[in-house]
Amino acid sequence: MLWDRKADVQKSGDQLRDITPVKTKTDDEGFTHYIFDKNIFDNPWYDIPKDDLELFKDFLEGGSRSYPSDGNIPVDIIADETRKVLNKIQALANDPDSKYCIQAQKAFKNGKNDIIRGTLKLYMEKYTTRDWRRKRFTDDIDFWCFDFELLDAVLSDCGFNRNKKTGEWEKRVSWHNPKTDEIRHEVLYAANNVNQILDFGAGSYLEGSSLKEIFQKKIKRGHDVDLSDMINVAMVRNHKNPEEDREWVEAWNAFEQAANTRNKRTISNFISLCRYSLAVADHLENVGKAIEKYHNMIFNSSKYPKEKIKEICRISIHWQRYYEKHGAEETRKMIHEFLIDQVSKRDQYAENLRNFVHKLLKLVNSKLKHQKIVFEIV
Numbered sequence: 603m604l605w606d607r608k609a610d611v612q613k614s615g616d617q618l619r620d621i622t623p624v625k626t627k628t629d630d631e632g633f634t635h636y637i638f639d640k641n642i643f644d645n646p647w648y649d650i651p652k653d654d655l656e657l658f659k660d661f662l663e664g665g666s667r668s669y670p671s672d673g674n675i676p677v678d679i680i681a682d683e684t685r686k687v688l689n690k691i692q693a694l695a696n697d698p699d700s701k702y703c704i705q706a707q708k709a710f711k712n713g714k715n716d717i718i719r720g721t722l723k724l725y726m727e728k729y730t731t732r733d734w735r736r737k738r739f740t741d742d743i744d745f746w747c748f749d750f751e752l753l754d755a756v757l758s759d760c761g762f763n764r765n766k767k768t769g770e771w772e773k774r775v776s777w778h779n780p781k782t783d784e785i786r787h788e789v790l791y792a793a794n795n796v797n798q799i800l801d802f803g804a805g806s807y808l809e810g811s812s813l814k815e816i817f818q819k820k821i822k823r824g825h826d827v828d829l830s831d832m833i834n835v836a837m838v839r840n841h842k843n844p845e846e847d848r849e850w851v852e853a854w855n856a857f858e859q860a861a862n863t864r865n866k867r868t869i870s871n872f873i874s875l876c877r878y879s880l881a882v883a884d885h886l887e888n889v890g891k892a893i894e895k896y897h898n899m900i901f902n903s904s905k906y907p908k909e910k911i912k913e914i915c916r917i918s919i920h921w922q923r924y925y926e927k928h929g930a931e932e933t934r935k936m937i938h939e940f941l942i943d944q945v946s947k948r949d950q951y952a953e954n955l956r957n958f959v960h961k962l963l964k965l966v967n968s969k970l971k972h973q974k975i976v977f978e979i980v
Contacts, residue, residue: 604975605869611644611826612672619826621870624980633974638873640881640979643670643826650885658892662900662941664736664781664917672827673741674788677725679777683760683790684722684743688714690756705752717753719744719795719811720819721831729813730834731951736917738831742791746811750794757792780916813849817856824871826878833879836958837886837951857962861969872966876959876979883955890948897941900934911937 608617625637642650648665651657659665692714695706709717715726721740724730730738747753754764754771762771771792779786795808809815813835820828839850860868900906906914908930915921915933925933959979967976 604864604866604970604973605873606866607870609824609867609870609874613825614823619874621873631974633976635976635978637978637980638877640884641874641877642881642885643830643878645670654888654892654895657889658896658899661889661893661944662937663914670826670830671737671739672825673739674786675739675741675775675790676736676777677721677738677740678736679775680722680740680743680790681725683773683775684718684726686760687743687745687756687792688717690760691717691752694752694756702752702755705749709747709749709752716811717745717747719746719808720816723811723813723816724831724835727813729838730831731838734834741788742793744793744795746795748796750796753794762792813853814856817853818860821856821860821868821871824867824874829871829875829878832875833882833955836879837882837955839954839958857965861965864969869966872962873977876963876977879955879959880979883952883959886948886952886955890945890952893941893948894945897938897945900938900941906934 605621607621609619609621610616611618621638623636624639625635627635627637629635648660651660691706691709694700694702695710697703700706715723718726721738722743725735725738728735745753757771758764760773762773764770765772773790773792774787775790776785776787778784795811808819817832820832835853839847857872861872911930911933912925914937915925921933921937924936928936963977963979970976
């Protein structure tokens with residue numbers, strides 16, 4: 603078998619994802635076509651409604667989330683803690699009297715965000731949509747810093763404590779959940795991924811903190827959250843004109859290199875990535891149609907009275923500030939302009955994902971041509 607028919611969804615070894623073709627056929631040239639259907643993420647926090655009105659309401663009120671997460675702390679909360687660490691290192695780099703001045707300058711030689719990996723790197727560099735950045739959850743910050751003494755000192759100074767048993771840096775964080783009006787408390791972990799240079803399972807290793815290198819890890823692991831993150835990066839890229847996006851061109855090398863290995867697990871992850879991408883594209887298109895159909899409802903004061911407008915604004919600190927400054931009626935207009943903009947954005951995101959899948963399938967199939975095998979998604 604060229605691919606794993608059971609793959610990991612949440613953790614290594616769970617084999618919860620079924621990757622079985624819905625149809626197999628052989629064409630006149632002797633090529634075997636394995637045909638798969640689209641597949642949406644199984645999200646325990648959200649069921650996508652079939653009704654257009656409910657889809658619109660969910661989008662407007664910030665409830666929809668067509669992708670999974672792997673933690674308990676909102677990424678925007680963790681981003682604030684990350685900025686504290688980066689700002690502290692920057693202060694040390696600007697202080698010639700600090701014993702860490704030279705180390706801090708070296709740590710930032712390629713830019714402040716170069717010492718962050720994974721989810722937080724995607725967030726800080728805004729590689730993804732605002733919706734993803736607002737709704738993605740995780741539990742840790744992955745750093746990429748070769749000066750252990752510097753990072754340890756800064757983490758300690760920023761309120762992290764090293765767990766003597768596990769060796770991990772931990773910090774208890776609290777935040778207000780605007781939807782439930784409750785105060786949440788969780789433990790945030792900080793890790794230096796340089797420790798994993800030669801130890802990332804199955805003989806693979808981490809190479810750095812660029813988008814390409816983040817993708818390399820996510821392609822190999824292939825859990826739902828990894829595939830989801832790649833989809834959310836891919837959806838904002840114009841795949842018809844990749845030369846406009848130098849970093850995406852470099853990141854695409856991760857897919858090419860992975861495809862060259864013809865590894866069963868990697869091929870399985872590619873198939874899943876394509877299936878999920880097309881399902882998400884359909885969802886985005888449906889959301890766009892629902893917004894286009896109901897966007898004027900925001901002006902209906904019986905359905906969206908002043909208090910409901912105020913409640914909707916809880917999903918964004920920027921909207922909250924706008925409401926406080928301009929009041930409910932002006933906020934309605936602002937939200938309406940946002941909705942109109944989102945109609946075209948949803949369509950563009952859907953098109954980007956479909957172009958991404960076309961390119962990825964073409965890449966994978968080119969590697970299997972000599973075996974007369976073709977993968978298709980319907």
